[in-house]
Amino acid sequence: xxxxxxxxxxxxxxLVFAAEVPSAQSGKVLVFPVDGSHWVNMNILxxxxxxxxxxxxxxxxxxxxxxxxxxxxxxSITVTLPEPINIEQEDFFTSFLSKMLExxxxxxxxxxxxxxxMQMLTNLHKMHQQSSHLVVEIxxxxxxxxxxxEERFDLVLIDPGLPSGVMVAHKLKLPMVxxxxxxxxxEGHSVVAPSPISYVPAPGSLLSxxxxxxxRVKNIFYYSMNRYIDHFIIQPEYDxxxxxxxxxxxxxxxxxxxxxxxxIRSDFIFEFPRPTMPNxxxxxxxxxxxxxxxxxxxxxxxxxxxxxxVIVMSLxxxxxxxxxxxxxxxxxxxxxxxxxxxxxHIGERPRNLGNNxxxxxxxxxxDLLGHPKxxxxxxxxxxxxxxxxIYHGVPVIGIPLLFDQFENxxxxxxxxxxxxxxxxxxxxxxxxxxxxxxxxxxxxxxxMQKMSRLHKDRPVxxxxxxxxxxxxxxxxxxxxxxRTDSYKMPWYSYHSLDTVQxxxx
Numbered sequence: 185x186x187x188x189x190x191x192x193x194x195x196x197x198x199l200v201f202a203a204e205v206p207s208a209q210s211g212k213v214l215v216f217p218v219d220g221s222h223w224v225n226m227n228i229l230x231x232x233x234x235x236x237x238x239x240x241x242x243x244x245x246x247x248x249x250x251x252x253x254x255x256x257x258x259x260s261i262t263v264t265l266p267e268p269i270n271i272e273q274e275d276f277f278t279s280f281l282s283k284m285l286e287x288x289x290x291x292x293x294x295x296x297x298x299x300x301x302m303q304m305l306t307n308l309h310k311m312h313q314q315s316s317h318l319v320v321e322i323x324x325x326x327x328x329x330x331x332x333x334e335e336r337f338d339l340v341l342i343d344p345g346l347p348s349g350v351m352v353a354h355k356l357k358l359p360m361v362x363x364x365x366x367x368x369x370x371e372g373h374s375v376v377a378p379s380p381i382s383y384v385p386a387p388g389s390l391l392s393x394x395x396x397x398x399x400r401v402k403n404i405f406y407y408s409m410n411r412y413i414d415h416f417i418i419q420p421e422y423d424x425x426x427x428x429x430x431x432x433x434x435x436x437x438x439x440x441x442x443x444x445x446x447x448i449r450s451d452f453i454f455e456f457p458r459p460t461m462p463n464x465x466x467x468x469x470x471x472x473x474x475x476x477x478x479x480x481x482x483x484x485x486x487x488x489x490x491x492x493x494v495i496v497m498s499l500x501x502x503x504x505x506x507x508x509x510x511x512x513x514x515x516x517x518x519x520x521x522x523x524x525x526x527x528x529h530i531g532e533r534p535r536n537l538g539n540n541x542x543x544x545x546x547x548x549x550x551d552l553l554g555h556p557k558x559x560x561x562x563x564x565x566x567x568x569x570x571x572x573x574i575y576h577g578v579p580v581i582g583i584p585l586l587f588d589q590f591e592n593x594x595x596x597x598x599x600x601x602x603x604x605x606x607x608x609x610x611x612x613x614x615x616x617x618x619x620x621x622x623x624x625x626x627x628x629x630x631x632m633q634k635m636s637r638l639h640k641d642r643p644v645x646x647x648x649x650x651x652x653x654x655x656x657x658x659x660x661x662x663x664x665x666x667r668t669d670s671y672k673m674p675w676y677s678y679h680s681l682d683t684v685q686x687x688x689x
Contacts, residue, residue: 280307340352373464444666447654449567472571492523497563550572583610605618
């Protein structure tokens with residue numbers, strides 16, 4: 185009896201101790217996200233951190249349409265801006281896509297190319313200008329700054345696509361962890377790791393890592409243009425803030441480069457190999473997971489497809505709908521297939537819609553891609569959809585529309601796992617031919633399933649890796665020992681040009 189009492193007492197002590205561990209180990213995380221599809225990624229990390237006992241505070245603007253003020257996983261700080269950031273306006277991407285398609289339809293003449301980049305740069309500059317207002321509103325609100333300081337956060341988790349949080353983190357002297365793929369105007373690697381332009385494609389170049397001489401010349405052009413955009417279009421907006429709120433000689437680009445850990449949403453089964461750094465952690469596909477059972481009506485639709493199977497189509501969360509003349513051509517192509525189709529579509533009902541096609545305003549994309557009846561995925565090339573298709577081994581028919589979607593689809597095409605179409609030249613015949621090619625040419629499925637096996641063959645899941653490194657930074661108050669200070673060197677010292685001396689003959 186005494187033994188049982190002692191055992192029970194020890195068990196009680198253990199349970200009390202175990203109950204106290206999460207709160208004792210929990211940290212405080214301040215989050216600066218980016219709205220839209222970027223928020224989908226950040227919200228997954230927030231939920232994981234919350235599940236492990238961490239307290240999360242999210243900074244959002246009053247105009248955010250994805251980032252909600254109320255959540256069971258975080259508390260929020262809402263900042264009112266003079267005008268909404270473009271990316272926070274629900275119709276921004278629809279109108280932007282419409283302008284881009286109009287320019288592309290008129291051909292890539294020199295004038296068309298100039299119009300394309302003028303439109304893109306105007307929107308990019310406006311977006312960062314609006315984003316910089318967030319810093320002003322926070323720094324000028326002394327009560328808010330006092331609140332942020334007194335909270336004693338352990339780190340700041342930032343999506344540096346809009347880098348307002350970078351300056352707040354430095355002002356509060358807190359460690360930074362980036363949840364990143366794109367940073368200001370470029371790809372994250374190019375800011376923190378060596379990026380030889382002889383084999384590392386510059387953003388926008390639409391090149392692989394195997395370049396001919398002409399392609400390397402093209403790559404130099406795009407690399408130079410990206411540097412120009414960053415230096416003259418984007419940085420000036422943040423340089424003004426640095427000059428206003430930080431010590432003299434502070435360089436915004438150095439602030440941007442000094443994150444402790446870079447959680448980069450990439451995986452080298454998809455990306456081209458390139459140099460990396462000790463403080464870069466790859467979490468590509470961290471949002472992917474095994475599929476769950478479908479709702480009864482969707483499951484019945486899937487099972488009714490017989491041996492032909494189902495095609496899933498989604499163009500993501502940011503674009504409401506393609507122009508009706510394009511969606512009608514897609515619908516006519518689908519109507520000629522024996523397969524059934526589930527199409528996430530918002531907007532005017534396409535003409536020529538076949539009886540085999542189900543239109544839905546929302547679909548459980550991951551669960552559909554993991555269903556054994558799914559044969560192919562028609563997608564725009566957003567990163568989330570790409571990695572879900574890789575995870576589940578589903579080949580892709582690509583219709584890239586904006587930004588990095590073209591390069592995402594290029595990478596899948598190089599791997600032999602996707603067929604890519606030009607949306608401005610798409611008609612029902614070319615669309616039908618592309619879908620049939622992916623369905624009936626075995627190499628597309630084989631190549632995608634090979635990518636899936638490689639993606640899953642790792643010692644730690646991307647999500648667990650992200651959690652470990654965030655908590656690592658909490659435990660050690662940063663990770664300066666993993667971060668090179670080479671970014672602080674002048675360019676001529678970085679390349680050792682200052683060591684070259686002219687030898688007299």
